[in-house]
Amino acid sequence: MLTEIQEGKALNPVVKHITQEKINLYAEASGDFNPIHLDESFAATTPLGGTIAHGMLNLAYVSEMMTSAFGQSWLSEGKLRAKFKEPARPGDTLTINGKIDCVEQKDGVSYANCNFECLNQKGETIVTGETIIKLSSDKE
């Protein structure tokens, strides 16, 4: 976990390699069997040109970075807003970066506002977004 909550502080990045096997496992775990994720011959006929990872798989990696930085504060009271820009594909290596944009106080409670981005090995943006984490309360 982060020992210092400071504006501009970078979060430890998470790096993941996407494989078709991982996409298949996520489909099993989530029950999302849309053929765009699983059927390579079907996906090749679509404008996407091949299978793509589930958007929520990419967000799971973002959540891993946030959990590593903020622990239970993220798991129990986190907020996330994400936009999916490009699909992640089998063979991609994703790097999820994040940093603390600002720390603010509202009604006696401290919050860390972070931004994050998920890039592939070509530097293309796959996902961008923001998170808010409740840090502490005067009453605690």
Place this chain on the structure above:
Amino acid sequence: MSVKTISYEELIPGYEFPPAIYELSASLVSKYLEAVDSAGDGFIPPLAITACVIAAMTGSLSLPSGTIVIHASQELEFFKLVPIGATIECHIGVAQKITRGKMSMLVLEFEVLDKGKEKVQSGRATIALPT
């Protein structure tokens, strides 16, 4: 257990999918952690709960064969940790249905409650269905 499905054409704003109940067993969590390539930390990852919401939605929605579903955006808010073995109830509704040219967009809102009816998670997902 058979799940009643609804077709995409039948969906209208305000429609609520039948509530889905999941027991977050150790094996379900373990399967999720393997899928996301994570060691876990003793808690149920909140996105494992979101995965149950997606399973509930996809299990209840019947799409024409060959329809591509693309996740466009996602909002999530977590309210509490739930222990392994907890039972959750997923409530999903259609907030908006938009058609622009050859692109259809569906905005779904959801809430996840625990056994005591306390809110565990809420969210909003926008999915695109190019036709």
